Amino acid sequence: MERVAFIVDATGERIDCLLNPETFEVKRLAGIRASAAGGDRLVGRGRADDPVRFTGGGRTELLLDMVFDVELVESAGAPSDVRQLTARLWNLAENSAQERGAVRPPLVRLVWGKSWNVPGVVSAIAERFDAFSATGAPGRSWMRLKLLRVDEPEDGAARSFDEELAHAAVAAPDAERPAAVQVVGGGQAVGGGEGDGGGSGVRIDLLAAEALGSPMRWRELAEANGVDDPLNVPAGSVLAVPSPGSPA
Structure with a gap:
């Protein structure tokens, strides 16, 4: 996105x-205005709507x-x-x-x-x-x-x-990116899809920086995985990294 x-x-x-x-x-x-004569607005007597000027x-x-x-x-x-x-x-x-x-x-x-x-x-x-x-x-x-x-x-x-x-x-060139990233406890995440626990915990926006090259693309990562609440991703979840040609 x-x-x-x-x-x-x-x-x-x-x-x-x-x-x-x-x-x-x-x-x-x-570009429509109410019709007026001098300083007075014209009204449409006997009409359902006032006359207008285009x-x-x-x-x-x-x-x-x-x-x-x-x-x-x-x-x-x-x-x-x-x-x-x-x-x-x-x-x-x-x-x-x-x-x-x-x-x-x-x-x-x-x-x-x-x-x-x-x-x-x-x-x-x-x-x-x-x-x-x-x-x-x-x-x-x-x-x-x-x-x-x-x-x-x-x-x-x-x-x-x-x-x-x-x-x-x-x-924003498409750099090399992992195929998946895994979420660990407390809504944090680390790179890698094997669950080895390596690296320090980061937020989902920093996970997007690692996986997609920019923290601003966190919504793209969330949408690609059907995540409705990016601040409450279950621990142990593995998020697929969208490919460069994906609709998101």
């Missing part, structure tokens, strides 16, 4: 999301619910404060770009695997924190982000899409 990334149009900066969105909602508002255009909004957790970051670069992971997404809602003498949020492109490639601007963002440390630093963030789609030439969309697919192929 591919991660979601935001590509800043002006600079080419890539902002990866820690996990795929928990939910993804798309809303379309058509203006063309419209608005498409994408609402993403995302989760960030410092525990899911590889230990070498794990921050103590989850805000270090989400700060760049907040910057996408700032008026940091200019157009015709006015300021506006930067144009970004939402890319998710081969299915989503949407240009837009971040119109709203909100964040809820929990898992606080003794010093008050939040360890987990529940973020809601609203993206407003904007127009772009068709050839530009196709070119950006091809570039992002090429980047993904280079950034």
